[in-house]
């Protein structure tokens with residue numbers, strides 16, 4: 001058999017081996033997020049995984065890991081020990097300061113307003129500010145409107161929060177809001193929250209209904225007040241090197257999959273918000289639904305004035321005026 005035929009045979013064989021290459025040959029992509037698989041974050045990242053693996057005929061494999069220290073996960077993306085992380089904007093302002101504008105309480109009227117702003121020019125403009133920080137802001141996702149829980153007393157008006165030790169995310173904007181209300185904000189990663197509530201290091205915390213339900217926070221908190229005091233965006237952040245190594249077709253497939261993940265995540269938030277309050281009541285929480293929002297907004301006036309000075313006042317006005 002001529003050398004040429006042998007080479008031809010070998011090439012064909014190599015091709016066949018590549019096509020059915022064992023898992024080892026797949027390109028691995030690790031994505032971390034802080035919540036249980038059965039959550040609005042889990043639903044989003046699973047949808048991304050399924051869409052991207054399908055679109056690339058399993059040439060890529062997405063490994064999903066839980067890491068309930070969001071700041072740590074973002075640092076891992078920055079140094080490249082993992083490829084991507086889905087995170088709330090909680091600690092993101094420490095990496096990309098412009099994102100802090102999104103964390104201002106009572107900035108968004110409702111979910112449609114928030115999703116519209118994030119998917120629109122303003123949101124896309126903010127995503128572009130990640131690159132100079134050694135990160136890629138891929139797509140906005142959702143955590144939901146945050147509500148206050150605590151184990152001490154029913155909260156109906158701002159005065160009820162005074163002196164309460166409230167866990168916040170590692171977020172200066174949120175900490176400023178709670179200290180303005182007279183609470184004692186204690187910033188910590190999500191990973192430290194439940195032990196801190198169990199030990200009484202803090203009395204309360206604030207999170208969207210989907211997070212409270214998925215993490216059974218009813219087991220360590222007795223009162224829930226539907227303050228909806230701030231919209232909590234989430235975001236998929238990836239490593240620039242990983243995104244740069246994708247060829248054009250795979251990059252397009254990854255962005256499509258990320259958008260599919262965002263849709264699945266948002267749909268799950270909508271579903272959890274529809275059923276979650278009754279579920280938490282059923283689990284024994286005392287729920288305050290009638291909240292004097294205007295009183296909370298009035299009590300936060302000094303913080304709003306400071307945000308106008310220290311954040312991007314013009315951007316805040318653009319967001320408020322967005323229809």
Ligand code: EAX
Pocket residue numbers: 034035070087088090143169189190206207208211232
């Ligand atoms: O992103 O830390 C928090 O309270 C976040 O809402 C949670 O990690 C989900």
